Each structure stands twice: as C-alpha cells, then as structure tokens.
Amino acid sequence: MIGAILGDIIGSTYEWNNVKHENFDLFPIGSRFTDDTVLSVAVADKILNSQNAKINDRSAYAMWFKQYYKRYPHAGFGQMFSSWANSKTIQIQRSFGNGAAMRISVIGFAFSSIKEIKREVNASCFYTHHNLEAIRGAQAIAISIFLAKKQLGKExxxxxxxxxxxYHLPPLDDIRNGYVFDSRTSYSVPPAIEAFLESDSYETAIRKAISIGGDSDTIACMTGGIAQAYYQHIPKEIYHKGNYLLDIDLRKIVKHFNEKYHVEY
Ligand SMILES: [Mg+2]
Structure with missing residues (x-):
C-alpha cells in the first residue's frame, strides 16, 4: 500500500497541473497526501481492526470510510463521496468513479486468493460504488497487485x-496526447495498469503514470500499488520523502499493515 500512497503524494500537484512527460520533480512544493491515501489507510484499518466490530464487512467498510472522512475532510474528496460520508444514515450510492479502485491496494496485498479478493473488494464497494464498472475496476487493480505479488510475468x-x-490496454504513447481529466473507472484503470506494464522499476512506473495526464494522483496511486507488489523495491529517497508527508496516525496503520502481512517494499 505504501507504493500506492507514494503515487498519490507524487501525483497530488500534477492532478491540476498535468505534465505530459516523465521528466518532472517527484516532490515539488505543495505535494501532499490526498483522499486516495486516506481511504487506502481506511481499508487497511478496517482489515486490521474490524474483527470485533460485530457488523458485516459491507457495513464495516462504510463505517470506516465515514470515520476517515471525518478525520480528514479536506483531503480532496469528491463531492459525491463527501455528501455520502456526511449523511447521517448509510445509503447505497452508485458511483462509477475511480474512487473504489484508488483505495483497494491493501486488499491485493492482504488476501491470498482471487476469490477472497473479489469478495472483499465487493464488500468495500457495496455502499459507495454499487456499480459494476466501479467494482470491476477495483477488482482489476487488486487482482493485478495479487498477481504481481506472486511474481507472475507482465505478459x-x-x-x-x-x-x-x-480491458484494452493500448500503449501510453497512443493515448497520451488526447488524454484528459475524467475520473470514470473504465477511463483511468486501464492506463494505470498499462503504466505498470511499460515500466522497469517503481520509479519509472510512477513517472509513466503521471505522464498520461488526467487524474494524476489516482492513476499514480493505482499504478504505484501494482509496481510495489511487482518490484518489491521502492527507492529509499522516494520512500522517506513521501513517508515524511504522512501524519503519525496514517504512518502507524501503514507500519502495522506492512508488518502483519509481511509486505516488501
Ligand atoms: Mg486524490
């Protein structure tokens, strides 16, 4: 998950200031963690700590998402998610946005079969992304992470x-010029996977993800999770610079999660 979080932080300034190349500063002034990180940590916290909650997984995810939203309301949440999180009851929302896929890297790291991953992803989507396109995108990212973790080849x-x-996975060079901001799941998940496929290291994966443009923090977050799982090596400098921008509470959950699930990075 730290690979996804670092992707979010590195992409945070480029979401509104797209660069269409790979040669950019990884941590310019203003870099910060955003909603992608907050909800990734919420998913990790739910997986680590919901055993005694005595509620089903769907409801647990909804509760954890609402709690984390309340703790970090200014992290850059979309309007639709914010109004869901602010409502007093837990309602089903049918978003097809990439918010479900941006937060589920931890599921790919924590579970050990595709069946379990699908079940957990579906539970995480039930209230906020009750929509096939969003669920499939989230499954695709989590399963890519699972397969990368098992060291399957890119092909x-x-x-x-x-x-x-x-999914069609066209080369980034073919889509970059016309690529614009659109947080729809089917528009941002395939290029995020393709950025990983074209990379040869964690850093090049992130650089390629951001070079597409569009919803940069989320695309780099999704690519970053897969790249972490596959390369199992994040350059120390990138790790330290990004980790420094997290707060203590987020850092604590990330550490606990990495230890419990023996995650390499
Ligand atoms: Mg964001």
Whole structure:
C-alpha cells in the first residue's frame, strides 16, 4: 500500500497541473497526501481492526470510510463521496468513479486468493460504488497487485486482465496526447495498469503514470500499488520523502499493515 500512497503524494500537484512527460520533480512544493491515501489507510484499518466490530464487512467498510472522512475532510474528496460520508444514515450510492479502485491496494496485498479478493473488494464497494464498472475496476487493480505479488510475468498479468476484465490496454504513447481529466473507472484503470506494464522499476512506473495526464494522483496511486507488489523495491529517497508527508496516525496503520502481512517494499 505504501507504493500506492507514494503515487498519490507524487501525483497530488500534477492532478491540476498535468505534465505530459516523465521528466518532472517527484516532490515539488505543495505535494501532499490526498483522499486516495486516506481511504487506502481506511481499508487497511478496517482489515486490521474490524474483527470485533460485530457488523458485516459491507457495513464495516462504510463505517470506516465515514470515520476517515471525518478525520480528514479536506483531503480532496469528491463531492459525491463527501455528501455520502456526511449523511447521517448509510445509503447505497452508485458511483462509477475511480474512487473504489484508488483505495483497494491493501486488499491485493492482504488476501491470498482471487476469490477472497473479489469478495472483499465487493464488500468495500457495496455502499459507495454499487456499480459494476466501479467494482470491476477495483477488482482489476487488486487482482493485478495479487498477481504481481506472486511474481507472475507482465505478459501473464496483461493477458489475465484483458481476458477477465475485457480491458484494452493500448500503449501510453497512443493515448497520451488526447488524454484528459475524467475520473470514470473504465477511463483511468486501464492506463494505470498499462503504466505498470511499460515500466522497469517503481520509479519509472510512477513517472509513466503521471505522464498520461488526467487524474494524476489516482492513476499514480493505482499504478504505484501494482509496481510495489511487482518490484518489491521502492527507492529509499522516494520512500522517506513521501513517508515524511504522512501524519503519525496514517504512518502507524501503514507500519502495522506492512508488518502483519509481511509486505516488501
Ligand atoms: Mg486524490
């Protein structure tokens, strides 16, 4: 998950100031963690700490999301999610946005079968993204992480994702020029996976993800989770600079999660 969080932080200033190349400053002034990080940590916290909550997983996710929203209301949440999180009851919302896919890297790291991953992703989507497109995008990212963690080759991961999710994965060079901001799941998940497929390290994966433009923090967050799982090595300097921008509470959950699930980075 730290790979996803670092992608979010690195992309945070480029979301509103797209760069269409790979040669940019990784941590310019103003870099910060955003909603992608907050909700990724919420998912990790739910997985680590909901055993005694005596509620089903769907409701647990909804509760954890609302709690984290209240703690970090200015992290950059979208309007639709904010109004859901602010409402006094837990309602079903049918968003097709990439908010479900941006937060689920931890599920790919924590669970050990595709069946369990799908079940957990579906529970995480039930209240906020009750929508097939959003659920499938979240599954695609979590399963890519799971396959990368198992050290499958890139060709195998690509074939699996194309076959199961019917995603076209065109080369980034073919889409970059016309790519604009759109947080729709089916528009941002495939390029995030493709950025990983074209990379040769964690850092090049992040640089490629941001070079597409569009919803940069979220695309880099999704790419970053897969790249962490695959390369199992994040350059120390990137790790320290990004980790420094988290607060103590977020850092504590990340540490606990990495220790419990023996996550390499
Ligand atoms: Mg964000």
């Amino acid at each position: 195998e991961i690509k074939k699996f994702i194309q076959k199961v999710f019917k």
